[in-house]
Amino acid sequence: MTKRALITGITGQDGSYLAELLLDQGYEVVGMVRRSSTVTFERIAHLQDRIATVHGDLLDQASLIEVLRTYEPHEVYNLAAQSFVQTSFSQPVLTGDVTALGVTRILDAIRLVDPGIRFYQASSSEMFGKVVEVPQRESTPFYPRSPYGVAKVYGHWITVNYRESYDLFACSGILFNHESPRRGLEFVTRKISNGAAKIKLGMAEELRLGNLDAKRDWGFAGDYVRAMWKMLQADSPDDYVVSTGETHSVREFCEVAFGHLGLDYEDHVVIDDAFFRPAEVDLLVGDATKAAEELDWRPEVEFSELVTTMVDADMDLLSGKLRAIG
Numbered sequence: 332m333t334k335r336a337l338i339t340g341i342t343g344q345d346g347s348y349l350a351e352l353l354l355d356q357g358y359e360v361v362g363m364v365r366r367s368s369t370v371t372f373e374r375i376a377h378l379q380d381r382i383a384t385v386h387g388d389l390l391d392q393a394s395l396i397e398v399l400r401t402y403e404p405h406e407v408y409n410l411a412a413q414s415f416v417q418t419s420f421s422q423p424v425l426t427g428d429v430t431a432l433g434v435t436r437i438l439d440a441i442r443l444v445d446p447g448i449r450f451y452q453a454s455s456s457e458m459f460g461k462v463v464e465v466p467q468r469e470s471t472p473f474y475p476r477s478p479y480g481v482a483k484v485y486g487h488w489i490t491v492n493y494r495e496s497y498d499l500f501a502c503s504g505i506l507f508n509h510e511s512p513r514r515g516l517e518f519v520t521r522k523i524s525n526g527a528a529k530i531k532l533g534m535a536e537e538l539r540l541g542n543l544d545a546k547r548d549w550g551f552a553g554d555y556v557r558a559m560w561k562m563l564q565a566d567s568p569d570d571y572v573v574s575t576g577e578t579h580s581v582r583e584f585c586e587v588a589f590g591h592l593g594l595d596y597e598d599h600v601v602i603d604d605a606f607f608r609p610a611e612v613d614l615l616v617g618d619a620t621k622a623a624e625e626l627d628w629r630p631e632v633e634f635s636e637l638v639t640t641m642v643d644a645d646m647d648l649l650s651g652k653l654r655a656i657g
């Protein structure tokens with residue numbers, strides 16, 4: 332029997348890598364997108380003849396029920412969210428409605444349509460926020476420091492609640508920061524790789540950033556979607572931290588990115604208070620022992636390879652644009 336998977340947020344970084352993985356596994360893939368005049372299919376353009384896309388919205392439970400009834404997926408991966416932390420401070424209500432209550436709407440739609448569907452919820456290391464222990468593991472208490480982190484905590488616990496209340500196969504992956512050349516330009520990692528490439532190519536002279544001393548556990552998104560899939564193939568549902576177990580500062584990311592191009596980041600990076608968060612998260616680093624032992628999952632791409640791959644991709648992208656303009 333061919334498995335069918337529904338991915339919300341398929342046009343995002345994780346959605347595109349997950350779609351590739353599932354297609355390689357022989358799945359039929361259905362991607363849910365919001366009806367909007369500005370939806371971009373850039374990340375999945377190379378897959379559009381192999382996947383189906385359908386309109387649906389985490390703000391509208393009726394649309395979710397209709398999608399589930401029409402396509403009858405065996406697995407649902409909920410990757411859709413208002414996922415930019417900085418934006419969550421300026422749009423806290425929208426963030427809560429999509430990133431928190433949206434999880435309830437899709438879980439309840441599954442309960443009503445087909446409780447046998449296996450469900451994956453994209454939880455986040457931002458739930459740990461002001462960390463109470465290092466490293467962070469599945470048992471670490473949450474202390475979110477942004478409306479986004481708070482919304483993700485709700486989405487995480489409502490997933491646990493539906494699993495325990497209705498016997499759903501519902502899992503949460505507590506993913507630490509995961510990056511790639513497909514990362515949005517609003518995220519600091521892509522901002523750095525793209526900014527370094529622009530400076531190297533003479534398209535810019537400086538890069539304005541916030542807290543260079545913030546530390547994160549950065550991995551490759553393509554590795555992390557394997558963990559999502561493995562969770563839904565397990566014998567029983569559970570929650571897992573997915574991380575590399577290494578921590579690096581934004582400053583280190585700059586050093587590797589600029590150094591790869593023969594530049595010194597200190598000559599070009601300008602600290603700008605506008606990019607500091609109202610409540611900062613200083614250190615996140617995960618312990619993925621449980622995922623390694625129970626799912627046989629381990630990251631394959633290490634930090635410097637991730638950074639240089641992103642820089643090379645942006646060099647290629649921007650060089651192509653320069654050639655196009657003549």
